Amino acid sequence: MRAAVAIFPGSNCDRDMIVALKKITGKSPLKLWHKDTEAPNLDLIVIPGGFSFGDYLRCGALAARSPIIKNIKNHISRGGALLGVCNGFQILIEANILPGSLVRNKKLLFTCRETTLEVQNSLQSPFLSSFNTGDYLNIPVAHNEGNYIANTELLKELENDGRIAFKYKQNSEIETDYNPNGSLHDIAGILSKNGRVLGMMPHPERSINSLHGGTDGLKFLTKSIEEIVG
Amino acid sequence: MKVIVNISLKEGVLDPEGQAIDNTLRNLGFNNFNNIRTGKQIILNIDKVNDNEVLKEADKMCQELLVNTVIENYHINIIKDK
């Protein structure tokens, strides 16, 4: 497994992601700096969460103009897998790698808490092929701008093509705020057309420890990596 | 020359901040208003010889960075130095 974590000024979940990947693969992933224009052939690049460039202008906007993005685009055109978590997801959207927009949470408040995700698996994606539609994962979110919006055509396209990876799941009928940010169709993560790029708001790397946050994130990352390595 | 870029959400894109301001204003007793929308401004000086060039440069900035054209509109104003 050749994995790397891309780091921008203001990234702050890079260490957490490195710890998680190391726990799974036994070795530390490579670190890519936002100014790096060269990178070896990799199986997986992860863009971790944080506040790249302070979230100024629009979340992910400034990072999406960093030199490394070209590199990342090359990686995916070679068929490499790419995972963007939280701010990483925002960066992928700003870089036009994934469609739609992520805007302020509906309540206009930063929200840090557990969420339950329902897996939607209809596309052949290495991130999801070990799961069945309807499986669920408990993984925390922590963000200010995770409210996914898209126009009707795009939403339809995403639904039809099976590109919605996760939806926030309502645990009981009385639960009204199961969706932490108001995103359309309860979308928590989406895939690229070929399923090899995944952007998600929840933080799997914060769910790798039975004492806090549970281990569903670990399960998800482990299965993804097994599939990616093939 | 001073350039003011006004960026606003496209019609039809939800503006939760505008909505929140709307609610709070009503709670404060303001009632004679409607259609509240929020936007951003970016103000900068551009050193170019003529208006047209400044406009072109500013437009390029908007397209390449300042504006998310998927959900935002923008409008550039140029203010002449005196």
Added chain:
Amino acid sequence: MKVIVNISLKEGVLDPEGQAIDNTLRNLGFNNFNNIRTGKQIILNIDKVNDNEVLKEADKMCQELLVNTVIENYHINIIKDK
């Protein structure tokens, strides 16, 4: 009547957002600019009979909610309906 409130940081107040945009623009190859500052816009309609009343109402809104007068300045523009 349409009211546009332009809100900007007071002179001398740190504008970290402006600074970050400045850096990225330069990295993208834009160089002929300086003095970048960011601001906000709030646009709304106010139903009042005359300009003066609209202005008064908008000003009250600014003072009570829209503007953080400790660090921000504001300017109100009224645009006549056609």
Added chain:
Amino acid sequence: MKKTNLELKEINKNEYIAQQESNLNQALEMGLSKDEFELICNKIQKIPNQTELGIFSAMFSEHCSYKSSKKWLKTLPTKAEHVIQGPGENAGVIDIGNDQAAVFKIESHNHPSFIEPYEGSATGVGGILRDVFTMGARPIALLNALRFGSINHPLTKHLVSGVVKGIGGYGNCIGIPTVGGETNFNKSYDGNILVNAMAVGLAKKDRIFYSAATGAGNPVIYVGAKTGRDGIHGATMASAEFTKSSSEKRPTVQVGDPFTGKLLLEACLELMQTDVVLSIQDMGAAGLTSSSVEMASKGGLGMHLNLDLVPTREEEMTSYEIMLSESQERMLMILKPGSEEAAKLIFNKWDLDFANIGKVTNTGRLILDKNGFEACNIPINPLVEDAPEYNRPYEIFQDKKIVKSDYFKSNQTLNDILIKMFKNPNIASKKWIWEQYDSSVMGDTILCNGKSDAAIVKIHGTETKNTLGKGIAMTTDCTPRYVKSDPITGGMQAVCEAARNIVASGARPLAITNNLNFGNPEKISVMGEIVGSIKGISQAALTLNTPIVSGNVSLYNETNGQGILPTPVIGMVGIIDEVENSLGISAENNNTLIILGQNEDFIEGWLGCSLYQEIVTDDFDGAPPPINLNAEKKIIDMMLTLNDNNLLTGAHDISDGGLLTAICEMLFENNLGLNVNLPKALLSSKTKDHLTHSWCFGENQGRIIISTNKTDEVVSLLKKYLIDYFILGSTNTTSNLNLSNVDTISISELNSINEATIPSIMD
């Protein structure tokens, strides 16, 4: 160099007097007294110019000089075997084993947060983080102790919303989890809210960085953000009372930039991996002034700086402005000569300014050049050593009146009271607040916000085959009601409750940081509150062997003569060897709940000065519940023994709201019920009896409720160590709290109220 100000010996007496008068007026405007001004003239043998006066006024301000509190701070116990660095540095440092150290401090940002809640609290968090990483520690957790005015006061909602956003805004962005704290409401804070932020960091024991300057000739380096005209004279403002007109005097408030804060943090820690940093100090209150003066004075040296080299954000800044600016995210360092270039590369990588602005000297003077002139030339000693130290008159008022339970002619049921408790924002869940804080970033948070009495964060990299590792426990605490009624008892109580919180989370208490928030010390009674609580804190800290290693003092929290409730906040840190043993407050089904520190004979609870009293009568008075330090110590040790033997499933100390409130809080999470085993004397009582109320809501100290599924083993240990205990009963799934025939209470209903109280106010 041309001299810009007049040396005493160079001018005649008349000129001198004229000059002195005009500069005296300036001095008074800057908040110095006439006596202080004269002392300065004498000490430096000339009339200070504006820059020099500015420097003196900042250094002599209450905020920097601690002139009212110093005499008493010196009496705090600060030593123990595990203390590496006590008060006097940017933060305290304690040994936590494995060659590691915990570095922590608490600091107030009260006045700025009232004026501009978002930026004020955000920069408060930024400031306390710099205090911690300046010492070479990576910050691993943030806490905050907040006090707001009455929930009905027109400003409160705005202040709560802004402060919470600001704390989250900085902490979330810089990526350090906010794991705990406290929030209270009381009308005494209507015009003076309190925002105290605490940061805890982790360092290698032999890689701690200090602020004392070393080596004449060594370069003085400025790093971080550029200097602007932010918050000039903030330190003086922090030492002044609010009046109606202070809204006009408001200086530009500082604006924080957590993004630059993050870059500065990473750059500093990266540089500290090398061996080139000789000393380092953040620029906090009074900016470049206090950092340069403190570094030089601690090293017994001088400094010669060229202010033209200071990176500035605005044009034509004067020497006065540069020295007094409180722009955020800046540091001052002394580097090994010759290492500047390599150091600069690191800061450039992180897009930060790096400027060599002068040299350390052995003259003992602070000399500043600006535009080719000498803008300041003064001896450093008087700035620090001759800073005034007042022995202010004081009187410790202790309310001795004992409010017996029959004082309350209650006509309410226990359920009525509980509903009121959980509708009270002081007791109600603070989830609305803590969900706005990123509590899980860095991946090491084990217990936080609301899950336990103290937060627990795992120490990164201490995992072994058998355990996920060691953990640091932390909490903040203070019950201002008690301090008001009896400062000594109140001071002791704050320490004891903090320690109880730490053990209730399964950890061992180690040391304290404290934030002394009071009104105007020139008032005899306020000074008595300060002295009294320091006495109380000292006694308790000594008994519990939890020395004070850092802290902060915030005085003059008054508006138009109305002072706040005295609020000496205790921040306590502890250690747990295996995080698997940490304890939350929530009980599981079929657990036995046992009170430690109370027995069958205990019937009449202490209602004087309690939250019950405040809820029933809208006020409080009388003596607070007394503290028995030896009993507290015994309970704390007992808790550690029980937990070492793996006998506990959870624990919660009894504090505000008394026993019944605490039981409810233990049952909420899993929606459990309990048939409470009442003491015999109360079996035939009624739900409105005052005695029953006192048993249920009294705030007697030294009590912790434990939950266990090994009752026999627990009881035999309690008997062995002669600990008072009382078995409350076993949890069940009925979600009802049954007090035999006295009352039945629905836990799920109470929990809905508990969860709804704050959102219904804030949303």
